Amino acid sequence: MSFSSDVKEELTEYMPKARHCQIAEIAAVIVLCGRIRITETGGYRLLIHTENIYTVRKFYELLREAFDIRGEVSIRKNISKNSMMYTILVKDEAAKEVLEAIKLLSKEGSFRDDYSLVSNMIVQSICCKKAFLRGAFLASGSASDPEKSYHFEIVVDSESKALELTGIFSEVGIKAKLIKRKNHYPVYIKESYEISEFLGITEAHKALMNFENIRIYKDVKNKVNRKVNCETANIRKTASAAGKQLDDIYYLKNINKLEDLPDGLRELAKLRMEYPDATLKELGELLDTPLGKSGVNHRLNKISRIAEENRV
Incomplete structure (x- = not known):
């Protein structure tokens, strides 16, 4: 029915x-x-x-x-x-x-x-x-x-x-x-x-229980889907950013500019090449002097600006 x-x-x-x-x-x-x-x-x-x-x-x-x-x-x-x-x-x-x-x-x-x-x-x-x-x-x-x-x-x-x-x-x-x-x-x-x-x-209490069970299931399913979609979007964003960082680093390496980078930038660039899938937090923990996410992001942005300056 x-x-x-x-x-x-x-x-x-x-x-x-x-x-x-x-x-x-x-x-x-x-x-x-x-x-x-x-x-x-x-x-x-x-x-x-x-x-x-x-x-x-x-x-x-x-x-x-x-x-x-x-x-x-x-x-x-x-x-x-x-x-x-x-x-x-x-x-x-x-x-x-x-x-x-x-x-x-x-x-x-x-x-x-x-x-x-x-x-x-x-x-x-x-x-x-x-x-x-x-x-x-x-x-x-x-x-x-x-x-x-x-x-x-x-x-x-x-x-x-x-x-x-x-x-x-x-x-x-x-x-x-x-x-x-x-x-x-x-x-x-x-x-x-x-x-x-x-x-x-x-x-209609039996119908109410049935309705509420379905409603709760749908709510949980929607929340899980939203979370998965959000995490998927973040993964794609992270992967896209990491790909851009690697392009810039390999470009500097190919034009022999990698070794000219300041010590902190050079260390981070080499870690990024060694660990292409690492998160910013993980990269920061691998540095000789650990850095937080914002510090790592700041240094990677500096590397990207240097790469762009050399492409002109």
């Missing part, structure tokens, strides 16, 4: 103990993938359409736990997508009870003007905000494989819903952003630590 499916499966297994959190999670599913119909006789129909089996299972269990309602489940095959479409139907008084509980329907039977959004009364407490986000991810969320990239999103169908969702994320301490993609508005997170936070607050 994909990482996204693993997360949804784990979220399906978690049932909030508090009824108000169960209702908040129900509200998220209805707001993001639900449809409400009124029959000719004034009855209510609440339908949840989804291609995700975990969303169906969780919504069914939430209805049973919070309202002792058994939704009617139907399945049909979507031939164009080669997938299954699941529908849960709740009707009549049961539908009315659920819609009243999530504050989409008043006791008088009228819908809120902004019925596509969740009522603030449903997500007043932090625990209910977390439950709502859990339901939102189950309804229309996805997460990329952390071994490849860090990307998490919940896709909604209006800017108002997206803004509301980013607000709820912010209230639980997670910074989410939104973009417009054709006729949809994905609310997304790309920072790995923010995704970890989401997995933690929604009770």
Whole structure:
């Protein structure tokens, strides 16, 4: 299974103990993938359409736990997508009870003007905000494989819903952003630590452990690669500098100028020819009067200037 499916499966297994959190999670599913119909006789129909089996299972269990309602489940095959479409139907008084509980329907039977959004009364407490986000991810969320990239999103169908969702994320301490993609508005997170936070607050602890193990491995691997690249660059730089030093020294030797160098420069030049791969520190330690790296570098630069003067 994909990482996204693993997360949804784990979220399906978690049932909030508090009824108000169960209702908040129900509200998220209805707001993001639900449809409400009124029959000719004034009855209510609440339908949840989804291609995700975990969303169906969780919504069914939430209805049973919070309202002792058994939704009617139907399945049909979507031939164009080669997938299954699941529908849960709740009707009549049961539908009315659920819609009243999530504050989409008043006791008088009228819908809120902004019925596509969740009522603030449903997500007043932090625990209910977390439950709502859990339901939102189950309804229309996805997460990329952390071994490849860090990307998490919940896709909604209006800017108002997206803004509301980013607000709820912010209230639980997670910074989410939104973009417009054709006729949809994905609310997304790309920072790995923010995704970890989401997995933690929604009770997806097994997925969180898996995510963190991959994240730590990738961080260590990246640090090792950076260190290796840095060391490789330093080796190349050192080798290039040593090659230039040897060119200058052999040039002076070929024009019989090597022996004319001052004692300290001549000694160092001969050591460089004898130890072409030695570092500046190692060369300094081989001198009769040891020198530090900066002292050795200073003398080698003097040799190079003398070589350049003789090339003119």
